[in-house]
Amino acid sequence: MELTNVSKQIIKNLSVDCVVFGFENFELEVLLIKRKLNPGKDSWALPGGFILKSETLDDAAVRLLEETSNVKNIYLEQVHTFSKTDRFPLRRVISVAYLALVNPEKHSLKPGIDATDVKWQKVKDPIDFPFDHQEIFDRALNQLRKRVRTKPIGFELLPEKFSLTQLQNLYESILGEEVDKRNYRKRILSLKMLVPLNEYQKGVSHRAARLYKFDSKAFKKLKDEGFNFQL
Amino acid sequence: MELTNVSKQIIKNLSVDCVVFGFENFELEVLLIKRKLNPGKDSWALPGGFILKSETLDDAAVRLLEETSNVKNIYLEQVHTFSKTDRFPLRRVISVAYLALVNPEKHSLKPGIDATDVKWQKVKDPIDFPFDHQEIFDRALNQLRKRVRTKPIGFELLPEKFSLTQLQNLYESILGEEVDKRNYRKRILSLKMLVPLNEYQKGVSHRAARLYKFDSKAFKKLKDEGFNFQL
DNA sequence: TCAAAAGTGTTTGCAATACACCCATGC
């Protein structure tokens, strides 16, 4: 395909930046890339890029994530559009921020064409963002915290089969606060979105936890009935 | 100022569309303009326009509202960015939607340069929007419904001094459902965001209602203390 | 005196919270 083809023309004053969250080792993480070029060469930044004339913003976010991390079929949601006139040093670029959720175990990382490296970074560790990426990150994390209380997201961050403790750890690390085990289980099970499996953890030196999976049909039904939950 | 001045250069692939809500005669209304030019000439559409290189999106929304309606110092909030490739017929334009709240009594309307007319239209009456303005409107109304339950907005839609019944009517017309008078008063007063005045309605042929005003200091204090409310 | 809206408390049920011990497993 030629570069002059309209479908490949880029819109150079509009970019997409993705805040990709993952969960590993009981910790919430964010995906960062090491920038290949100036401005901000060698700094760890949010993955992003420009959009094409032929694609929507959602398309662009999906494409950019595939480029940076092989990531496909993930939870994706628009967060906010950032427009300070000096947010990008070289010229006026307005950026649309996306929030994405990825299970790190399912997706190997590879740097895209504009990066020399990619990594998962713990959210609670300090990050020295370039540009206005701190602001973008803060807003995305905030939105994630709201979402996790009102929508059954978070399952995207876990393996298909998971224990209730894993799920609780995920909630706690997103919200940054601890919750009561019994009360959490009561609530989450009362929503009937989880199916208990006849499978248990293996190779642990303590009682093995029962595994569950998310029942998206049951959830869809609840939603269609106008059900609203609050975790 | 010359048109060649950088501060007046427009970014022609990025627009702002405003969904401006007002409240009059116990009804939620939306501000519409009659388009002067094609595409969509003579149709009633959401007010909007292109942004300048020198301004943020928020700036642009404020400017565009002043141009269409003399409106100043109003509640303004970004909603979502719309990017279907064919959403605007002439060329690729991505649009950032804003939600604004205005007290119609405080602001006389005047058509801006791109409109032949402006009006307030009842939200519950059918509107035949051009382009993707229906989608934009739906999303903004949805966001307003969420906001009104978790933030003390809505006061911008009322006169400075208002009765509890007025406030309740506003809530009901935003949410599109009725609420219990006693319960509503209990909740709203328990938040201590309202100051009762020693003033009463005048010229009504029934018992005069007490007037209240919003206490933004008290609210700020509550917020700083991490208080979260849900109406 | 009538019409029209303002104003006012109590009861009930549900949902959130707080809280502590026994169970299964691998080493």
Next chain:
DNA sequence: GCATGGGTGTATTGCAAACACTTTTGA
């Protein structure tokens, strides 16, 4: 047998919801 996390129930509290009559005012 011990260390480690898994798993479970009840009592209390606070909040939301339902609900009807009296008061004030102007016409």
